[in-house]
Amino acid sequence: MRKKLLYVEDDNTLAFLTADNLEQYYDVAHFANGKDAFEAFKQQDFDLCILDVMLPEMDGFELAAAIRERNVEVPIIFLSAKTLKEDRIKGLKLGADDYLIKPYSIEELILKIEIFLQRSQKQAPVKNMTCTIGSFTFDPQNYALTKGSETIMLTERESALLKLFIDNKNAILKREKILTALWGTDDYFMGRSMDVFISRLRKIFKDDETIRIENIPRIGFKLVAP
Template structure:
């Protein structure tokens, strides 16, 4: 079986060597020291997962993640950063990242995250399905898009899978643990914060339709209320 191919972008040569050396025991690792060269490679090659430093020359990690997401909504993205502010983590997640590890990190933890996301990327790929109506919107899970009139709103793979789960359980309480385990493969705290970001974005998309609500059920989970 062929090894999974990882795009790794880090401008600290020592850290890049140590991390690449460890990861190459399990994966094919393609390393770049700046965001521009990494994105040029991403446009030409297929990668199974991306690991991005935030502070990069020429194109920083946030800009790189946004550019990657414009071309590919499904590939998992992990940020590695010395920036510890909550705002930076939230910004990364809003760009469609799957996780945000703070430096210094352990190689064991990074490999664990990689395995979770590689397995999850196979689990959450939407099955062949037809578009469905929710309020005044049409949701096309196969193409990760919500349509209202002439407007098309693109979703990430995870957002699309989350909305599909809500619609399949419409007007029914979904426990946080169930959502996290089905879509993230784990129910740890930080994945819960990631889920909250995606739910917040879905709420903003539907905010102008009063017939659609994603209700927070305290200490239990969420419920999609829709006709």
């Protein structure tokens, strides 16, 4: 069965050329503004989303955030003329899987699409088994950390990162291993996104002295916990 892509681009010429190429391999639903695209996303199932950033009515960042509120797993690829490092990092922090700069090649885009589609298909369902870390209970399937009566919801990637740390507790994890396991690539911008997630986990655990995520200079990180 052909995979279904949500493609949002307001440049008619670029949209026609890109969609025409993608339709050789996928079913493509194209929209020229973020608002219409989100309405379609709420009503249909998509296997992957391709978003421009500068869109009318609802920009790509707002659209990605809205998509992530409804679905934390569907892959998102940004295609944008915004080349600032801050824009790429913002897109990745919103939960995007990649951020390609215009002009891009169709071959590269298709390669990225295939990588993320294959990765999402290979992800086996997480067993509904909670585990204890310090004074917290971690539920990886539901992306939840519980301490007493308080429950903290993690993003999918934060949960995957914590699970990787717990599976390698008290051992050094190299940066490249973490990046490859979670993003499929050892990339500078993905690394910056990873650092943001680690910073949030540290804030969550800051009041539990038995848990710490140590920075191992020029190598990686180590979760120290009982």
